[in-house]
Amino acid sequence: MRAVRAVISLPPAPHRSRSTARTTAPAGAASPYGSTSPRARNRHRVRAHGRDDASAWSPATLIGHRAAHRRRSRRPPGARSRTVPPPDSAELRHGLADLLAQDGVLKTAAWRKAVEEVPREQFLPSFFRDEPGPDGVPRYVPVTRAADAAEWLALVYRNETWVTQLDGHVTAETADGPVSGFPTSSSTMPATVVGMSEALDVEDGMKVLEIGTGTGYSTGLLCHRLGADNVASVEVDPEVAKRADDALEALGYSTWTVTGDGLLGHPRRAPYDRTVATCALRRIPYAWVRQTRPGGVILATVGPSAWSYGTGLVKLTVKDDGTAEGRVIARTSFMPARAQAAVPLSGDLAARAAYADTERETALSPDLLREWMPAFLAQLAAPGSQLVRATSSGRETVYLFDTGREAFAALTADGDRWNVRQGGPVAIWDAIEYAVSAWQEADEPDITAVRLTVTPEAHVYWIAEHPALRWQHPHPPLSA
Incomplete structure (x- = not known):
């Protein structure tokens, strides 16, 4: 590769890190992996052992099959084989393709062929599955082929996202058992x-x-x-x-x-x-x-x-x-x-919201921000603001912080009503309230109604025919 x-500023000229003799076949070529690599060419050896469907064998299967053949050739007559054949994923790959096609995701023959022939397990030798922890914090359980090959392969071909790294360095191979942490890399659901x-x-x-x-x-x-x-x-x-x-x-x-x-x-x-x-x-x-x-x-x-x-x-x-x-x-x-990831806020959140410039009642409940489109609108109206929910003495406070501008909004419930305190050079909740209210008055168009233009100077978002639903985000200026 x-x-x-x-x-x-600029990466060096690319080079091949391994064999320069390897060539890649065009899409649709006979090789099950679109290449003329030695492993792809070994499909003829598989047929020699009585298997006609060469594309049904993953590279790991080919390696294991050849190794087993060499061991059999040296085994005394009548000796019982202890070799367990590696799992075969061909049926699972075809099943995944069928599922994605039924759901209307997989639409074209070329991409279907790719799903059927590229083995996902090659890229997921191990990963984590999450489960609820005793304190409500998710725990991540390592899943490896070595521990249980059948379970591992079945999970690989589920239509799910699997976490492959926690906290920037912890992997399933290095974890001794269930662990907690922040996911930093994953294999996205097919x-x-x-x-x-x-x-x-x-x-x-x-x-x-x-x-x-x-x-x-x-x-x-x-x-x-x-x-x-x-x-x-x-x-x-x-x-x-x-x-x-x-x-x-x-x-x-x-x-x-x-x-x-x-x-x-x-x-x-x-x-x-x-x-x-x-x-x-x-x-x-x-x-x-x-x-x-x-x-x-x-x-x-x-x-x-x-x-x-x-x-x-x-x-x-x-x-x-x-x-x-x-x-x-x-x-x-x-x-x-x-x-571009936000640094999680820590410490005394109340101290960040100690000095309010305004305080009032709001008709908009922050619970609405749990929904996808209102949450997207909130980010358009107050870009860069972090949403944090905190509970103290049984009372919840919903915070929005723009740390770059030292602005905040803090919302607390008072029966069926909500009060909002705001401070800093921008009124975060005013902007969100205006955007969500305008969206509601426009009959709540779906997120697919949002358009975007990117220029050298800014991002401009808008929903057609609604002047109140337009946001311009200038690119951050250089600062000393």
Whole structure:
């Protein structure tokens, strides 16, 4: 695989980290993994052992099968084999494709072939499943092939997201048992991965830039569909990048991989026909607009305050004038890009809200912000504000903090009513209340009604024909 590391402002020229003799077959070629790698060519050996369906064997299965054959050739006559064949995922892959097709997610033959032939287990040798902890905090239970191969493989092919890293370094291989922590990397549920792949509307020969390699499964699907030489993928975490790199290489995908800040894109391979992000963003980096050709598409999840919900998948088309315009096409949720992630607030929250400039009753309950669209509107109206719920002496307070501007809103219940205290240079709750009220008066349009234009100076969001539902977010100025 061509692995590169980004340094200073521009990454060095990519290079192949392993065999340069490996070539990648075009999409639709006979190889089950779209390559002419040695593992793909060994399908003839599988047939020699009585298996006709070569595509039903994952690379791990091929390795195990060949090793078992060598052991059998040295086993004394009549000796009983102790070799347990590795699990075969072909039926599970086809079952996953059927499920995604039935749900209307998987729509085209080319992507179906990718789902049926790219083994997800290659990218998920271990992961965590979550369960409720005794104190209400989720606990993460390691799942590995070594512990229970059948359970591991069955879980791999569930249509679920699996956490693969906690706190930036803890993996299922390093955990001794159930652990707690903050998820920092995962394998996104196949429905989301495939749905976004379909939404890219790719054609043969197109070049794609992927931001957030993660486990590498979505990268593998792209390589199968377009050919490895047409895919570049950027991952910020070196350990995550290495695991993905190894998994892709094992399948014969010598694609272009970059370890670095995905917000910078990868200009050395630009321009791209498609740019897709598997992380949530406060704003679309203008670098991506520059690196996507006019007429090309950018697909990414945005939430101007980096909340874990209330975010939207935007599909933008880059225009000749250097802007990009499009709309939100669906609700979606991803872990935030690390460079744009909000730092969790700690310490005495009441101290942050000690000095109020105004206090009044509000007709808008903050409980409405538990819903997806109002939460998205709140982020549009007060970008950069963090939402925190705290309970003291049995009484809940809902806080919104804009730490960059030292502004806050603190809401407390008084029977069926809510009171709000606000302080700082911006009235956070006033802006949210105005936006949500205008949305309600407009008959509560869905999130897919939201449009977005990205220019060198700002992001502009709007809902057509509703002047009150328009927000301009200037790019942050340089500061001393």
